[in-house]
Amino acid sequence: MLRVGLTGGIGAGKSTASRRLHELGAVLVDADVLAREVVAPGTPGLAAVVEAFGPGVLTAGGELDRAALGRLVFADPAQRQRLNAVVHPLVARRRAELAAAAGESAVVVEDVPLLVENGMAAEYHLVVVVHADEAERHRRLVADRGMDPADASARIAAQARDPERRAAADVWLDNGGDPERLRQQVDRLWSRRLLPFEDNLRAGRLVPAPALALLEHRVxxxxxxxxxxxxxxxxxxxxxxxxxxxxxxxxxxxxxxxxxxxxxxxxxxxxxxxxxxxxxxxxxxxxxxxxxxxxxxxxxxxxxxxxxxxxxxxxxxxxxxxxxxxxxxxxxxxxxxxxxxxxxxxxxxxxxxxxxxxxxxxxxxxxxxxxxxxxxxxxxxxxxxxxxxxxxxxxxx
The missing domain is CATH 3.30.460.10 (Beta Polymerase, domain 2)
Structure with a gap:
């Protein structure tokens, strides 16, 4: 099984890349979906969140009020860490369960927004980062998701910066422009790297060294x-x-x-x-x-x-x-x-x-x-x- 960590800043287009990988045949494990699942009504996760932040983070119907919780945690790093301490272990457990059930020949793509922030890169065979610059991501959050500009800025500021993501990235997908270009990059990644990598991994096959050619030093x-x-x-x-x-x-x-x-x-x-x-x-x-x-x-x-x-x-x-x-x-x-x-x-x-x-x-x-x-x-x-x-x-x- 090949495990791929997929991440990117909020608004970068990570979900677009993950959907395309799923269409191509990857088993998709979406950490955002799991984060909702583990705090659904009646779960121990939701009870723990209410205990940590009070009943003000619940809607009248007893569900988690994500907007209210977001206003608390994205403006305060200490509160964000408190939330992460509750939710992340629950999500990690479900991620592991879903990946284990995927099968030996699967390419499992784990869509993890905070992969870099949580130091998870070494868990994966490959880390893929979807990138768009901060100004473009802010525009998308406000125009496409209807987010308040100040809230959008706070959410972007709460995540890793581009140099940190570059340090973690084995693959860097540029999604600053035409969505079709991102699709083409994902298709090439799937056919030229992910499928051969999985096949080599399952067979215990080494990639041969390239032909004898000396290159100038690369940073x-x-x-x-x-x-x-x-x-x-x-x-x-x-x-x-x-x-x-x-x-x-x-x-x-x-x-x-x-x-x-x-x-x-x-x-x-x-x-x-x-x-x-x-x-x-x-x-x-x-x-x-x-x-x-x-x-x-x-x-x-x-x-x-x-x-x-x-x-x-x-x-x-x-x-x-x-x-x-x-x-x-x-x-x-x-x-x-x-x-x-x-x-x-x-x-x-x-x-x-x-x-x-x-x-x-x-x-x-x-x-x-x-x-x-x-x-x-x-x-x-x-x-x-x-x-x-x-x-x-x-x-x-």
Whole structure:
């Protein structure tokens, strides 16, 4: 089952996107609908709201007066938190029940207005944000919903700002203009990413790395890595001892293949095996075979150099997830190499030049990786260790 979190500011058009995804075949779980359900007349949820806010939030017929409650909570953050403490656990329980009933091959889209505000992004395989700027959303709330302008402003102000949503978004859908354009974006998302992602997830299939091509550094790589790392950390649970963005995409200014490398530290190889299923369920299936760090092991304990390699199931974001034992040579080297390149402009330029020369002459990523090894052995290890000694560098505890 693929779980997609869909969100966006009030008035952005999130409901339009969710309806279209439902038409295409997604199982839709609407948090707004559930929020109404859990406070319907006669429910424990409604009784708890009345206890918290008084009988003034009820209509003459005994239903929740949403307008009256809205005036209380959207003007006062403390009151809003009080309401959330009552309603959100009830909604979360129903969301989980509905998602569990959807079936193994379902694409479950959870329409959650406050997904970003409540820090829920790591719960999903993918987060989709529907966007329109604040002025346009305010206009829609007043013109289309008949909302009082001051109330519309208060509701917008009570939600996350665009930079916060961008940080959480794997997919950003622009709904600032023609609704047909939003529909087209949703259709492409469904056919090109969501359906293949679900198929890969169910099959435990990794997305292959892209063809050998070096790109100029992209600012967005760091944000993508942060979102992925949060999902890995959640999946690993207590077995994890930290997730780090490593490799060339983690070094500003360095050319890189468009693959995000992450490193999950665990306490032992047994722990790496134990979390493999959870990682796969979170969208990071395990690669087949035995994997070793370089230099090749030659000491009496070769397992010190072993790692488990996972990849990503999302066709929109190739990932390499290296699961290494905390404190092992490979774990330490990945962090040292990254930090050395970040700190030493000359080293960074030398490595970039090497990468570009080799990429121009190699025909596959495997050939390219092998061709870099002499530089690591003859140049990088010694210089990086010297930098670590001079700078006092230490890996994370």
């Amino acid at each position: 967005g790589w760091a944000a993508q890595a942060a979102r992925l790392a949060a999902r890995v950390e959640r999946a690993a649970g207590d077995a994890g001892r930290g997730v780090e963005h490593i490799g060339s995409t983690a070094v500003p200014g360095l050319v890189a293949k468009d693959v995000v490398d992450l490193q999950l530290a665990v306490g032992s190889l047994a722990a790496a095996d134990a979390v493999a299923g959870e990682l796969a369920a979170a969208g990071f299936p395990r690669a087949e075979g035995d994997w070793w760090d370089t230099p090749k092991p030659s000491d009496p304990d070769p397992d010190r150099w072993r790692k488990c390699l996972h990849g990503g199931a999302d066709p929109g974001r190739p990932v390499h997830l290296h699961v290494r034992v905390h404190g092992s040579p490979g774990w330490r080297w990945a962090l040292l190499f990254r930090d050395w390149l970040r700190a030493d402009a000359d080293a960074r330029a030398a490595y970039a030049g090497l990468k570009q020369r080799l990429a121009a002459g190699c025909t596959s990523t495997g050939e390219y990786a092998d061709a870099k090894e002499p530089w690591f052995t003859e140049v990088a290890h010694g210089r990086a260790e010297a930098w670590a000694a001079a700078s006092g560098w230490r890996p994370p505890a």
